[in-house]
Amino acid sequence: MTVRTVLQSADITRALTRISHEILESNRGGSDLVLLGIPTRGVILAQRLGRILESIDPAVGESLASVGSLDVTMYRDDLGAQPTRAPSPTQLPASGIDGKTVVLVDDVLYSGRTIRAALDALGDHGRPRAVRLAVLVDRGHRELPIRADFVGKNLPTSAEERINVRLREIDGIEEVSIES
Amino acid sequence: MSPTTLLITAATLPDGSHTDILVEHGTITELGARLSRAGATTVDGDGLQALPGLVDLHTHLREPGFEQSETVLTGSRAAAIGGFTAVHAMANTSPVADTAGVVEQVHSLGEQHGYVTVRPIGAVTMGLAGTQLSEIGAMAGSRAGVTVFSDDGKCVADALLMRRALEYVKTFDGVIAQHAQEPRLTEGAQMNEGALSGELGLRGWPAVAEEAIIARDVLLAHHVGARLHICHLSTAGSVEVIRWAKARGIAVTAEVTPHHLLLTEELARSYDPRFKVNPPLRRDEDVQALRTALADGTIDIVATDHAPHPMESKECAWDEASFGMVGLESALSVVQLAMVDSGLIGWADVARVLSTTPARIGRLAGYSDPFAVGAPAQFTLVDPSARREFAVGQLHGKGVNSPYLGRTLPGRVVATVHDGYATVLDGELVDAATVAQNARVHRG
Amino acid sequence: MRHLLSTKGIDRATAVGILDVAEDMADVATREVKKLPTLRGKTVINLFFEDSTRTRTSFELAAKRLSADLVTFSAKGSSVSKGESLKDTAQTLAAMGADAVVIRHSASGAAHVLAQSGWIDAAILNAGDGTHEHPTQALLDAYTMRKRLHGVASRGRDLDGLRVTIVGDILHSRVARSNVWLLEALGASVTLVAPATLLPSDLSTWPVTYGYSFDAALDQSPDVVMMLRIQAERMSAAFFPNAREYAREWGLDDERLDRLRADTMVMHPGPMNRGLEISARAADSPRSTVLEQVANGVSIRMAVLYLLLSGEREADQ
Numbered sequence: 027m028t029v030r031t032v033l034q035s036a037d038i039t040r041a042l043t044r045i046s047h048e049i050l051e052s053n054r055g056g057s058d059l060v061l062l063g064i065p066t067r068g069v070i071l072a073q074r075l076g077r078i079l080e081s082i083d084p085a086v087g088e089s090l091a092s093v094g095s096l097d098v099t100m101y102r103d104d105l106g107a108q109p110t111r112a113p114s115p116t117q118l119p120a121s122g123i124d125g126k127t128v129v130l131v132d133d134v135l136y137s138g139r140t141i142r143a144a145l146d147a148l149g150d151h152g153r154p155r156a157v158r159l160a161v162l163v164d165r166g167h168r169e170l171p172i173r174a175d176f177v178g179k180n181l182p183t184s185a186e187e188r189i190n191v192r193l194r195e196i197d198g199i200e201e202v203s204i205e206s
Numbered sequence: 207m208s209p210t211t212l213l214i215t216a217a218t219l220p221d222g223s224h225t226d227i228l229v230e231h232g233t234i235t236e237l238g239a240r241l242s243r244a245g246a247t248t249v250d251g252d253g254l255q256a257l258p259g260l261v262d263l264h265t266h267l268r269e270p271g272f273e274q275s276e277t278v279l280t281g282s283r284a285a286a287i288g289g290f291t292a293v294h295a296m297a298n299t300s301p302v303a304d305t306a307g308v309v310e311q312v313h314s315l316g317e318q319h320g321y322v323t324v325r326p327i328g329a330v331t332m333g334l335a336g337t338q339l340s341e342i343g344a345m346a347g348s349r350a351g352v353t354v355f356s357d358d359g360k361c362v363a364d365a366l367l368m369r370r371a372l373e374y375v376k377t378f379d380g381v382i383a384q385h386a387q388e389p390r391l392t393e394g395a396q397m398n399e400g401a402l403s404g405e406l407g408l409r410g411w412p413a414v415a416e417e418a419i420i421a422r423d424v425l426l427a428h429h430v431g432a433r434l435h436i437c438h439l440s441t442a443g444s445v446e447v448i449r450w451a452k453a454r455g456i457a458v459t460a461e462v463t464p465h466h467l468l469l470t471e472e473l474a475r476s477y478d479p480r481f482k483v484n485p486p487l488r489r490d491e492d493v494q495a496l497r498t499a500l501a502d503g504t505i506d507i508v509a510t511d512h513a514p515h516p517m518e519s520k521e522c523a524w525d526e527a528s529f530g531m532v533g534l535e536s537a538l539s540v541v542q543l544a545m546v547d548s549g550l551i552g553w554a555d556v557a558r559v560l561s562t563t564p565a566r567i568g569r570l571a572g573y574s575d576p577f578a579v580g581a582p583a584q585f586t587l588v589d590p591s592a593r594r595e596f597a598v599g600q601l602h603g604k605g606v607n608s609p610y611l612g613r614t615l616p617g618r619v620v621a622t623v624h625d626g627y628a629t630v631l632d633g634e635l636v637d638a639a640t641v642a643q644n645a646r647v648h649r650g
Numbered sequence: 651m652r653h654l655l656s657t658k659g660i661d662r663a664t665a666v667g668i669l670d671v672a673e674d675m676a677d678v679a680t681r682e683v684k685k686l687p688t689l690r691g692k693t694v695i696n697l698f699f700e701d702s703t704r705t706r707t708s709f710e711l712a713a714k715r716l717s718a719d720l721v722t723f724s725a726k727g728s729s730v731s732k733g734e735s736l737k738d739t740a741q742t743l744a745a746m747g748a749d750a751v752v753i754r755h756s757a758s759g760a761a762h763v764l765a766q767s768g769w770i771d772a773a774i775l776n777a778g779d780g781t782h783e784h785p786t787q788a789l790l791d792a793y794t795m796r797k798r799l800h801g802v803a804s805r806g807r808d809l810d811g812l813r814v815t816i817v818g819d820i821l822h823s824r825v826a827r828s829n830v831w832l833l834e835a836l837g838a839s840v841t842l843v844a845p846a847t848l849l850p851s852d853l854s855t856w857p858v859t860y861g862y863s864f865d866a867a868l869d870q871s872p873d874v875v876m877m878l879r880i881q882a883e884r885m886s887a888a889f890f891p892n893a894r895e896y897a898r899e900w901g902l903d904d905e906r907l908d909r910l911r912a913d914t915m916v917m918h919p920g921p922m923n924r925g926l927e928i929s930a931r932a933a934d935s936p937r938s939t940v941l942e943q944v945a946n947g948v949s950i951r952m953a954v955l956y957l958l959l960s961g962e963r964e965a966d967q
Contacts, residue, residue, distance in 0.1 A: 100686040110961030112667060113674040150683040404850025407758035407782030407827060477759030521737045523757035
């Protein structure tokens with residue numbers, strides 16, 4: 027087994043900063059923007075994006091209040107094929123998501139099934155004006171017609187390889203590595 | 207080769223001595239070393255323990271009325287493979303064995319099939335209803351010659367009726383075998399009452415429900431000077447009562463089942479109805495007390511309470527299941543495991559508790575001095591060193607409700623000789639036609 | 651989880667885990683769309699040999715909120731009341747492709763028998779078996795206690811140090827049994843109070859203290875008082891003389907209610923006999939958690955159905 031680090035702490039920060047700018051650009055500012063992280067690491071990334079957005083444009087306003095989490099466990103399509111997953115809480119901004127632009131945030135985009143589940147979950151919580159997708163890493167191998175709007179890094183991988191995203195808040199270290 | 211001339215070589219008798227045994231025309235004709243007889247069927251008895259034919263004082267043969275559970279034939283075969291040569295068939299058939307007609311029918315079926323002597327037990331009360339005495343005299347005087355009377359399955363709960371029954375059977379030298387279960391204290395009861403029944407939510411069957419009846423009945427027997435037999439003792443307290451009664455010279459005898467010598471209430475945790483039995487399995491302390499009592503003679507005999515049931519009565523929830531276990535095929539192995547291998551008793555004691563004494567209680571002739579020249583040939587040969595995984599294939603009655611399935615049990619019956627002919631040879635039942643033919647010849 | 655048959659043997663981490671999943675399930679009830687697609691395509695069968703509108707409805711709602719296909723078999727008027735055996739019923743349900751069977755039965759151990767029989771491969775969920783256990787009731791009770799104690803900060807918490815007094819017909823109560831084992835696992839301490847006739851004859855192996863006097867138990871200022879339903883038929887079987895005497899000695903009347911701390915929880919699994927084991931004022935007081943228990947029951951049953959039907963199916967032990 028070999029492990030290769032592909033993104034280091036500074037790379038991750040740079041990628042998130044770039045994504046933040048792209049979000050602001052595509053949204054034409056920070057109004058009505060809601061960032062929803064997909065547990066576990068997507069939530070951390072969404073919080074970081076929120077802080078960066080706030081620092082770029084204080085007008086994003088109470089930006090951290092517009093950051094939340096969206097658990098997709100109950101919307102997955104692989105119920106019997108995986109060990110039981112414990113769901114995580116879903117936390118939506120008090121003002122809800124109706125009419126907002128929701129940016130889903132996840133660490134790795136792979137088959138697209140998690141995002142499919144997230145779109146279904148979102149639909150049960152309200153009706154956003156638009157839904158975008160931001161991911162730290164896109165590793166390819168999509169099984170559904172889903173693509174990311176904002177990508178930190180495209181990483182061509184083989185299906186046998188594993189992508190490990192480690193974030194300081196959870197893992198104590200900060201890096202993205204490929205295990206093969 | 208005469209089917210009824212048998213030569214057993216070098217078997218070990220209950221007293222530990224070794225001998226050849228020659229059987230001719232239903233009788234033991236010679237004992238000693240290096241016997242021979244031309245044309246005899248020979249069984250190599252080296253390493254085998256010879257025991258007098260086992261006598262079960264408590265068997266449910268179910269015929270007439272419940273032939274889907276057992277018949278006289280299937281129950282007799284189960285008995286023979288278990289080493290028995292005589293069984294006492296309980297009265298709770300349909301119709302109930304409360305008239306001469308029914309007991310004679312069961313008796314003659316036993317004779318026809320010829321695997322064991324079938325001695326019907328007569329009901330104490332008409333229809334086991336506990337209100338009116340059955341025709342005890344007629345049954346005693348019938349061809350079946352009934353000597354043991356019991357409402358087993360139900361307790362003779364009415365004290366006055368029990369007193370009268372005890373007195374009345376004296377007339378015929380009979381004995382009342384009491385199923386000691388105070389009915390009100392055991393309404394809906396499912397298992398031994400204690401910490402475990404509380405945990406499992408199964409209605410408790412208190413020990414006192416058994417002990418109170420035994421205490422009452424030994425006092426009644428004493429008062430009227432009658433013999434009393436107590437079926438399937440199951441608690442340490444019952445042992446105490448019997449010990450006290452015997453010390454006072456009361457003519458009481460007591461039996462214990464093999465399962466109460468081995469199994470405990472813990473098995474109910476599985477809610478597997480195979481472990482549901484009346485009286486219920488008790489605590490380990492009770493099992494130990496019963497073993498001690500059997501060893502010291504407080505308990506006189508082991509009786510199987512062989513109770514076959516159709517599959518559907520056991521494939522259900524515990525509350526809905528029937529009480530009872532089959533036991534004829536496993537009894538000797540269980541006694542070996544619980545009593546002999548544990549060093550509590552020897553094979554001479556096994557002969558006493560499974561043959562001589564039950565025969566005496568049942569007034570069954572021919573069992574008082576089993577290995578003597580001139581004695582009727584009723585014996586069984588056991589390989590005590592065998593070990594067997596107990597499985598359905600070893601059950602020869604109709605019932606498969608054995609609590610021992612899947613367990614390893616010691617000992618195996620190699621041959622059983624009844625009335626001088628073999629019912630079991632090489633560990634297998636002799637076929638029904640041959641046995642019936644030999645029985646006919648024996649009866650003359 | 652393969653089956654849920656009893657709370658005995660459930661460890662603390664597992665119990666807290668179930669309660670935590672229930673927290674997430676509870677959130678669904680507050681949404682516009684009170685439904686999750688999680689158990690789409692799964693068949694859940696409610697097999698009720700005994701009438702219980704409340705429990706049955708709660709399980710129905712739970713299964714439907716998770717999008718399972720649900721069928722209720724009630725014993726009344728069906729073949730099961732006409733002597734069909736548990737075995738035949740189980741095999742019938744297996745042939746119909748049931749993924750989970752929720753069973754309520756008057757015989758203790760019925761759910762165990764079903765789970766061990768080999769007649770059916772489905773997950774078995776005990777919804778009350780005779781006088782044995784009622785595990786989802788205990789789970790919803792624990793959930794309710796935790797919620798009252800810790801509110802939105804409940805996730806991950808146990809019930810360490812909580813003092814619970816259970817009053818009433820312990821002998822015949824599956825609710826009491828399931829609560830005793832689960833509360834022990836969660837770190838609470840349990841006191842049982844009943845007339846001696848309604849306590850099991852031997853409590854030596856139970857992790858509880860017990861007594862006969864309700865007033866003495868109240869002197870200890872418990873955190874939770876759980877009242878059990880008393881059945882009228884117990885009177886005729888001589889467990890106690892009459893309703894009046896029972897209410898006087900073991901009922902939560904207004905006087906006893908006033909002795910409770912303001913934050914003492916008053917629980918009842920329902921349905922209540924107002925005026926017998928609990929006064930109307932006690933039942934309707936702010937201390938009473940009765941309606942919360944009902945609402946939480948749906949969340950707990952959703953959590954358990956999810957945990958039983960997700961994950962690779964473990965082989966039988």
